[in-house]
Amino acid sequence: MSTPTEPTVWGDLDKRFKTDTKKCYYCGICEPLCPAFTPLFKLLSREYEEQGAPATREEFGAIADLCYYCKLCLPACGIGVNFPRLILDYKIARVKERGQTLQNTLLMNQELIGKLSSPVAPIANWALANGLNRRVMEFVVGIDHRRTMPKIAGEPFPRWFKNHPPKKGAGTRKVAIFSGCFTDYYDPAVGIAAVKVLERNGVEMIYPQQRCCGIPMLSEGSLDKALENFKANISVLAPLAKEGYTIVALDGPCAMTFRQEVPQFLGTEDARNVGFRVRDINQYLSEMFKRGELDTNFNPVEGTVAYHASCAAKLQRIETAGFDLLKLIPGLTVARVDKGCCGFDGTFGFKKQTFDLANQVGAELFAWVKSTNAQEAITDCPLCKVQIADGAHVRTAHPVEVIARAYGF
Amino acid sequence: MIPETVRQELAGGFAGESQANRKYLFFAKKAEEEINFAPSAEVADLLKEVAELFRETAEEETAHAYAHLVAMEGVHDTLENLKVAFDGETYEYTTMYPASVQAAKAAGREDIARQFESTSSAEKRHAARYERMMQRLKEAYARAN
Ligand code: SF4
Numbered sequence: 440m441s442t443p444t445e446p447t448v449w450g451d452l453d454k455r456f457k458t459d460t461k462k463c464y465y466c467g468i469c470e471p472l473c474p475a476f477t478p479l480f481k482l483l484s485r486e487y488e489e490q491g492a493p494a495t496r497e498e499f500g501a502i503a504d505l506c507y508y509c510k511l512c513l514p515a516c517g518i519g520v521n522f523p524r525l526i527l528d529y530k531i532a533r534v535k536e537r538g539q540t541l542q543n544t545l546l547m548n549q550e551l552i553g554k555l556s557s558p559v560a561p562i563a564n565w566a567l568a569n570g571l572n573r574r575v576m577e578f579v580v581g582i583d584h585r586r587t588m589p590k591i592a593g594e595p596f597p598r599w600f601k602n603h604p605p606k607k608g609a610g611t612r613k614v615a616i617f618s619g620c621f622t623d624y625y626d627p628a629v630g631i632a633a634v635k636v637l638e639r640n641g642v643e644m645i646y647p648q649q650r651c652c653g654i655p656m657l658s659e660g661s662l663d664k665a666l667e668n669f670k671a672n673i674s675v676l677a678p679l680a681k682e683g684y685t686i687v688a689l690d691g692p693c694a695m696t697f698r699q700e701v702p703q704f705l706g707t708e709d710a711r712n713v714g715f716r717v718r719d720i721n722q723y724l725s726e727m728f729k730r731g732e733l734d735t736n737f738n739p740v741e742g743t744v745a746y747h748a749s750c751a752a753k754l755q756r757i758e759t760a761g762f763d764l765l766k767l768i769p770g771l772t773v774a775r776v777d778k779g780c781c782g783f784d785g786t787f788g789f790k791k792q793t794f795d796l797a798n799q800v801g802a803e804l805f806a807w808v809k810s811t812n813a814q815e816a817i818t819d820c821p822l823c824k825v826q827i828a829d830g831a832h833v834r835t836a837h838p839v840e841v842i843a844r845a846y847g848f
Numbered sequence: 849m850i851p852e853t854v855r856q857e858l859a860g861g862f863a864g865e866s867q868a869n870r871k872y873l874f875f876a877k878k879a880e881e882e883i884n885f886a887p888s889a890e891v892a893d894l895l896k897e898v899a900e901l902f903r904e905t906a907e908e909e910t911a912h913a914y915a916h917l918v919a920m921e922g923v924h925d926t927l928e929n930l931k932v933a934f935d936g937e938t939y940e941y942t943t944m945y946p947a948s949v950q951a952a953k954a955a956g957r958e959d960i961a962r963q964f965e966s967t968s969s970a971e972k973r974h975a976a977r978y979e980r981m982m983q984r985l986k987e988a989y990a991r992a993n
């Protein structure tokens with residue numbers, strides 16, 4: 440039964456699964472949070488109610504595949520069960536034993552795909568929109584053909600930044616921008632807006648060499664790949680943190696990764712210090728506002744927007760930061776929602792086997808966005824944007840894009 | 849026999865100390881979460897101390913709660929304790945939480961209603977588990993005689 444590699448790969452995971460899931464079974468609190476718990480409880484009732492066979496490793500694997508690592512069940516737990524980490528460790532072990540699937544390999548490498556395709560963006564975008572290609576993609580790698588694929592940008596954000604004439608900052612605040620691979624290759628408008636907003640407030644910026652934050656690889660269990668990115672980024676950012684730079688992440692999930700995952704997985708002083716210096720852009724701007732440093736001379740913007748905070752923002756307890764900023768804009772009505780996860784979560788919303796489930800998770804959020812009659816949904820996470828645009832059929836924007844508009848950019 | 853007035857004081861003390869215990873543990877957990885997102889090493893280290901302070905105090909409140917419950921004769925023989933526990937869980941899932949679910953729904957808080965529902969179904973599992981255990985212990989005692 441046991442192969443020679445088994446003890447090292449699985450370690451005490453089987454035991455941890457048994458003890459932790461038993462606590463969940465008899466607690467039940469997280470059941471409404473996501474699609475993973477109800478099937479888990481059903482599985483476990485075989486042992487606990489019917490005195491049948493305990494759940495097997497394979498059966499737990501099917502549950503693990505229903506977890507999209509939003510991590511909302513971590514702060515929800517009052518007895519210290521780290522359920523997301525349990526699932527993550529399971530996925531890491533599985534990848535070590537069997538390798539990564541083609542589907543995940545592709546989906547977790549959006550940065551590489553963006554990098555390779557941006558020189559031929561028009562062709563790539565045509566291919567991604569073409570119905571026949573989409574059927575092929577669904578068949579070969581399991582990307583659901585109904586998903587609107589994010590468009591690859593002709594001019595990636597790093598190139599835009601390089602060509603952008605630097606402005607001397609008025610103040611003493613130094614910022615290193617961590618734009619995130621989505622902004623870099625799919626949504627550079629967010630990066631451009633952030634730079635303009637920060638410049639307007641006298642902040643001097645640099646764009647250090649950087650890689651994808653690593654969360655797409657980590658959440659699919661590709662630990663080695665994630666660690667590579669963690670280390671590469673920390674080696675560049677740690678000296679900057681020491682020099683007093685604040686590292687401003689434009690996407691909520693990247694900020695969360697630097698503050699929560701990287702220090703945990705690397706365990707180094709450098710990683711810890713970078714974590715202390717990382718701020719989500721919304722948090723950074725609202726801290727400026729609280730210090731009275733934010734220019735609030737906004738032009739009135741008429742209309743209604745719906746504000747959704749990503750799970751990453753919720754985990755960092757900064758879910759109101761973007762909302763509070765938008766409320767400063769005269770004329771703008773900002774409806775705030777607290778409807779949990781959008782359901783997209785990295786790769787969940789792309790995959791044909793979970794596409795419908797992702798929409799079920801997001802259904803309440805979509806209905807709420809529609810009910811506000813907002814012209815635009817605002818969120819700090821690029822994937823929430825994709826999900827809300829497809830699910831609620833509205834335009835979407837990052838808070839800094841709205842702020843940039845209010846400044847007249 | 850404890851006079852009724854004193855019993856009531858003990859019950860109030862037990863409830864308060866029990867809640868203080870849980871509250872401090874949750875406060876400790878919150879401080880530990882904040883360590884993750886602390887703005888400096890100094891704040892992180894202090895938050896760690898705060899968490900320890902809360903945990904320590906929570907322990908002592910547990911000791912107080914225990915003393916009060918014992919004094920009000922709320923701890924019995926184990927078979928009796930299992931029965932008390934089973935009755936409590938049964939009351940929760942048959943009477944208490946169904947009313948809570950209704951109240952939350954009536955107030956338009958579907959999310960809270962779902963939380964009560966999940967809790968209630970777990971209480972049912974608790975009751976079933978206590979009942980099975982009660983049966984096993986009874987049988988074991990019977991065999992021992
Ligand atoms: S993670 Fe904690 S709160 Fe959630 S079901 Fe498990 S034990 Fe309960």
Ligand code: SF4
Pocket residue numbers: 472473474475505506507508509510511512513522523526
């Ligand atoms: S991390 Fe999110 S998806 Fe995974 S089990 Fe927890 S709540 Fe569910």
Ligand SMILES: [Fe+2]
Pocket residue numbers: 865908909912
């Ligand atoms: Fe006390």
Ligand SMILES: [Fe+2]
Pocket residue numbers: 937970971974
């Ligand atoms: Fe209970």
